[in-house]
Amino acid sequence: MLGLNRMIAMPLLAVGLLSAAGPALAAEADSRRARGEETLSKITGIKDKKLAEMVIGTFASDLGEWVLDFAYGDVVSRPGASLCTRELATVSALTALGSAPSQLKLHIEGALNVGCKPDEVIEIIIQMAVYAGFPRALNAIGLAKEVFEKKGLVAAKK
């Protein structure tokens, strides 16, 4: 059984579970995981062990593994749309939904990291005033200001 003990005490990768099922499963899992880590690394600018620690952690680590394997390994890594297009889509959606500020900041920074122009990021956030109302656009632009200051794109307020 895959109980709480495993969820909490597991090391980063569910190696044991996968190797029990033989090399085939480990190979497929490794390929999704590697693709997910590479894509998320481009978005966050964080690499290797530090990235896995950030995403997977030591609590309910299976959710973190899905972030790498499914969200970034299966979905965001796909060809058919550039990483900039994908990050702008995510920034738009999180601005419109309005209740995940820390993820929104991560993806505003992510959009800049994968080569979107600063203008593009600002434009699609303020455009959300039309589609999701001014309060959500204003809250998102406040978060964008923090990211832009952190990255030195605008002078921080004194």
Add this chain to the structure above:
Amino acid sequence: MLGLNRMIAMPLLAVGLLSAAGPALAAEADSRRARGEETLSKITGIKDKKLAEMVIGTFASDLGEWVLDFAYGDVVSRPGASLCTRELATVSALTALGSAPSQLKLHIEGALNVGCKPDEVIEIIIQMAVYAGFPRALNAIGLAKEVFEKKGLVAAKK
């Protein structure tokens, strides 16, 4: 007073009101209106009088005027992001919010009309499974299928 009578009985443009305020106001209004009509025309493929009728109608026509003057004249017409980038942002946001199916269809078609690749439209919709859950992504992809069939991009089901 700008009461219900005006809102309901007004002809398409609030010419009377604006001209009462002199040529200056009419000029500014005309410029935002013209820009909004041009942009929305590129998105919808609908032109001239038919577009104004669709948007402004004869009920609460001031809301329709804001669509042209503010939403498309002031916001979506801005430089700094391409019309394709803007339409993909809108498709992402409406997919994530999940409660405006007719507008979502309009902007899925709009994204194709302004030059986004069909792949890009599909990719950012299915990406929303990650950020807003599968039910909203599945509902949006169902609407996309209708649009793609209408535009002959896929064979309609018999």
Add this chain to the structure above:
Amino acid sequence: MLGLNRMIAMPLLAVGLLSAAGPALAAEADSRRARGEETLSKITGIKDKKLAEMVIGTFASDLGEWVLDFAYGDVVSRPGASLCTRELATVSALTALGSAPSQLKLHIEGALNVGCKPDEVIEIIIQMAVYAGFPRALNAIGLAKEVFEKKGLVAAKK
């Protein structure tokens, strides 16, 4: 036990349950129920048995009873704000939430029934373009148009 049988097969009022607990409970319940029916009757223009049938029905009838006893008996019947103010608040909220069109229509009509001016109803709906985005305001104004046509406040389109 208050099982499914009761929820489904019950006649309109849970008389049996209440009378089992003695006259005291019945009296309190009757007072909330009577107040709720009176308030909802003012809002909908529907009276007596037809109102109870509409609200309580024969399926999960306890939810319908809460509508009368709690929502309209305890909350909406309170002094401290006029029924028009309350209906405009409800119209604003349902416009902004965007996913309960039949209730929104009921309360647009309700606002008119309890004496709000047609202008006020339109104004607060189109104001929601600012606070919840244009798609939700446009969808609500479409519902308002249906209600206004039904009540003869505007000519129905041919």
Add this chain to the structure above:
Amino acid sequence: MLGLNRMIAMPLLAVGLLSAAGPALAAEADSRRARGEETLSKITGIKDKKLAEMVIGTFASDLGEWVLDFAYGDVVSRPGASLCTRELATVSALTALGSAPSQLKLHIEGALNVGCKPDEVIEIIIQMAVYAGFPRALNAIGLAKEVFEKKGLVAAKK
């Protein structure tokens, strides 16, 4: 009239109002209140006066009274579903809605208090990644981690 003065200055129970209506109303109200307090006490582990103070407070106290009388007295106390099933339903809904973190923490702890297994709580939160998107599931799991650490179910991070 039931004005602001009453709402703000009232002692915990609206005794005056109810006794004015005679012993019948007080009896019904007492029974709903007692049931609500007992159920909420099982969920929160807080008892008696402290519970009433927490819920009702001294500002807009009528809203707090509805929490006890309606939400917990009428609804959550019903037979037909166990308290664990009800708390898991609430945790799922608040995870999916994503904008009431303090209530979500209270009900994560509540689910554990009424006998849900820790695994069950974690499982339905991470399942929400599928139905409401990863950002809301990740935010909820962060709150769950705080509750689990407080209750000693996992070691707190140093």
Add this chain to the structure above:
Amino acid sequence: MLGLNRMIAMPLLAVGLLSAAGPALAAEADSRRARGEETLSKITGIKDKKLAEMVIGTFASDLGEWVLDFAYGDVVSRPGASLCTRELATVSALTALGSAPSQLKLHIEGALNVGCKPDEVIEIIIQMAVYAGFPRALNAIGLAKEVFEKKGLVAAKK
């Protein structure tokens, strides 16, 4: 490249892609797929080819594959919570979110199919009146009535 052609024209399973990557990937994929199909089959009562057709279809079929492989293969199939507990969690969340009526109906029926008691399903839906408001609870109970009538649990209205 995994372009639109593949997304649209692909047969139900992405066999070609997977077999190109060797037997290892196919084995892992088969195991997630098989688990997902089995779980979704228990929920829907639909089996084999018909289930895959319903979920995957011929448009944007990769989204449908994620439904089987990730949503039902990785997530909903996990031990740690019963299928009834999981379906009730989904019904609660979709009732609260209020904008996916067809999925909500599927999971109301799913909850009954995997052994939840009819009372439990009704109880957690009406409980959502407390946590997400009456309009969303009322809309969900209307859908539940349709499902209960279809399954013969209540007499359909004439």
Add this chain to the structure above:
Amino acid sequence: MLGLNRMIAMPLLAVGLLSAAGPALAAEADSRRARGEETLSKITGIKDKKLAEMVIGTFASDLGEWVLDFAYGDVVSRPGASLCTRELATVSALTALGSAPSQLKLHIEGALNVGCKPDEVIEIIIQMAVYAGFPRALNAIGLAKEVFEKKGLVAAKK
């Protein structure tokens, strides 16, 4: 082009842009701006330069200009509904949407500033328990308590 440099470095009013287009545009813009500033000043109690600084700032200042010109100049300044009715509509909507606490506080205070009775503000917030659920009503009433204490309408807790 209206790039990031302009958005960030611009002084409060886009004077240059407008004057380039001649006196006509400046006149129309001035009239919307003046109306917006006057209305928002009544709502916030903040005047002149301080108001413009608060709203427009120095980052993405075009969004702030739309707040004054469109949101308050075009929409909230309209006749047809009193400023109190408009502020109560906004408070209802933001309570129901539940994810813009700082704007909600501003409009709770705004409702009091434009002459709504304290009772009315409290009543429509607690009414949202019915239409958007208790968690959002409780969170809003917590914000209202802060505003009422700040304005000396209730004694602050020690």
